[in-house]
Amino acid sequence: MDIKKTYSISELAKEFDVTTRSVRFYEDQGLLHPTRRGQTRIFSSKDRVRLKLILRGKRMGFSLSETKELFDLWDETLSGNEKQLLLMLNTLANKRAQLEQQKNDIAQAEMEMDTAEARCREALAELQKKKLQQAKAEKEEPVEQK
């Protein structure tokens, strides 16, 4: 089995560095499904995993509703219906294409950052050279100021 533990809202919030407001919002949007003891939320380790996925999705530029669609789709997939299984495979293929695009974007960005950095270093080297020249000049022909 899993870690089997349960979590309070503030435990999760602290662990993933989000506000409790956000966690409640994610529940509101149907992304998390805590049970209740009285009116207090109790989160399962499944919820914990999903929260992690939500946040990673965000870092990857996914909206909450996109992530929710994936969650829902996966839940239905687990029912084992053939149509759902095919739909899931299809969706996975689409997401893969998206990730490919992102990888291209990142590679491009990295290349451009390389050339930008190189230019910066060149410019800095220029400045250093000038400084040295000036220092030398002052040594041979000192300039006093008073």
Place this chain on the structure above:
Amino acid sequence: MDIKKTYSISELAKEFDVTTRSVRFYEDQGLLHPTRRGQTRIFSSKDRVRLKLILRGKRMGFSLSETKELFDLWDETLSGNEKQLLLMLNTLANKRAQLEQQKNDIAQAEMEMDTAEARCREALAELQKKKLQQAKAEKEEPVEQK
């Protein structure tokens, strides 16, 4: 030199598949700086490049203001001031760290998609097996319906 051409707002909008509204908005936010002929906007090839960068930034999860900061910073960097150069190098390092995080996220996502896909295919194979068994059974002991 560059391609040296100029562009109308709708040319750019069509090429990058955005609305003119968006392009005007990007100008409003200080990301693009078209000149004017009368009151009509004329975009340079520099603007064109920046638009491309804006859109790539978006796909990578950057906000418009983040992108603007980079643009502004780069412009000031070109002035050759030492402090600006160092600041730029610093910023570049930060961005690189961000990209590393994104690459990790993508790699993780790809792994999970692999296992998800594998499960789907297993489940589908199960279904096929059942179908075959059933067809066989019906052949040996046909079931008529009328």
Place this chain on the structure above:
DNA sequence: GATAAAGTTTACGTAAACGTAAAGTATTTT
């Protein structure tokens, strides 16, 4: 010279993803 096509400004509307009180309940600590 009327009309269509492409451009403009102004301005209100909207969806997403929370922030931020306000006001109340439940539990634990002192």
Place this chain on the structure above:
DNA sequence: AAAATACTTTACGTTTACGTAAACTTTATC
């Protein structure tokens, strides 16, 4: 039992990134 702590719901506010409509010029076409 009083106070502090952690949780709750309700609800209005805010930022980002545009959409959409209205009303108006400018230029090209019939």
